[in-house]
Amino acid sequence: MIKTEICELLNIEYPILQGGMAWVATVELAAAVSNAGGLGIIGCGAAPKNVVKEEIAKIRKLTNKPFGVNVMLLSPHVDDIIELLCKERVPVITTGAGNPGKYISKFKEIGTKVIPVVPSVALGKRMEKIGADAIIVEGTEAGGHIGELTTMSLIPQVTDEVNIPVIAAGGIADGRGLVAALALGAKGVQIGTRFVCTVECRVHENYKNAIIKSSDRDAIVTGRSTGHPVRVLRNKLTKKLIELEKQNADIETLEKFGVGRLRKAVVDGDVENGSVMAGQISGLIKDIKTCKEVIQDIMVEAEKVRSSILSI
Structure with a gap:
């Protein structure tokens, strides 16, 4: 199967991260993705410290694999959340809606990997400068809050300008998307909408x-x-x-x-x-599967696509 430096950095089997979607990325979804070989991520949204603490305790009962927590830096509880994540030594932190610079040294001290979400080359370079371990570069195809640049145009521009691993997000739901992202210079992908349509996702x-x-x-x-x-x-x-x-x-x-x-x-x-x-x-998604099935399907298709390209 395809392995990249993101797998080594995050100690995961496949270069697939699950998006930390507010109200959607619950502990059940995150644990299922981690158990399937990707990186499951709990979405904090604007939840208070006690709620996030309970989620972390739950996921540690559901998986012994690495997992992450997404922090919305505009949350009114952000300082309390950061303090909690440091105390709990959460393996991976992804961030959005702000600059995580003032917190990075705290995470570095305990070995937590910090991966901000960025929508532009300039912000990608800034995150590398302040010490991010990798960046999630999100194109406008993504669901939720978005930037203006497309994944196809943005990923190669960012990878040309930074030396840390880039994770592509926005418009990716299958093996073809994974191979395309790798071809553009990314070392992995973050997937949101496809994981919404899974058995383990708790949305209505x-x-x-x-x-x-x-x-x-x-x-x-x-x-x-x-x-x-x-x-x-x-x-x-x-x-x-x-x-x-x-x-x-x-x-x-x-x-x-x-x-x-x-x-x-x-x-x-x-x-x-x-x-x-x-x-x-969304228009590409036609069924509900387990997280394990989704990840396995992506990886099998990616291998087939890669083999067909190499045979040309």
């Missing part, structure tokens, strides 16, 4: 079915006028948000309208009025 079945039923044009972007664009599946909520943006609604109005919408979709199963965050790859 309506959420999973919305992805499975989606087509290539259903993952759209809202919130560009706020400066914080989000990719979600088209529904009644997106229609209303787009109408508000056309009416030049202010940022406060738009953000207030969106409060609690992700939970409404993930937990309550309201996929018309909730925020169904999903990537452009």
Whole structure:
């Protein structure tokens, strides 16, 4: 099977990370991905310290493999969360929505690997300079909060400018995507939407079915006028948000309208009025499998694709 330096860096079998999606990346999903040979990641979102502590305790009962925790640096609880993660000696930390620079020395002292998510070359170079062990470079094809550059164009530009390993994210769901990312210079991939449609993912079945039923044009972007664009599946909520943006609604109005919408979709199963965050790859996903099946399928297909390329 394909091995890269990410496998060695994170002590995992396959170069596949699971995205640390808020409300979605629970301990059950993360443990299943880690047990299947990838790196499972618990998503903190804006959860308080005690909730995250419970999740870490649970995952250590479900797997003896490496796992990670995603920290949203804009969380009101971020300092408490960082203190907890250091105390618990979590193996891998991925970060988003901010600069983890002031925390990196603490993680380095205990051997924790720090992998920020970045949407540009400039931020990738900055993260390398402050001591990141690797970076997740996310293209605009991804679900949730996004940048503007595509994965295909962004990955080779970043890999040309940094010396630390790059992990590609955005628009990747199968073995073809993995091989393409490696060809562009990445050393691994982070996958989100494909792992939503797994047996172990605890999101409402309506959420999973919305992805499975989606087509290539259903993952759209809202919130560009706020400066914080989000990719979600088209529904009644997106229609209303787009109408508000056309009416030049202010940022406060738009953000207030969106409060609690992700939970409404993930937990309550309201996929018309909730925020169904999903990537452009949604139209490719047609079934629900175990995490082990997903990872094995990706690796088997990647080997076939690589062999066919080498035979040309």
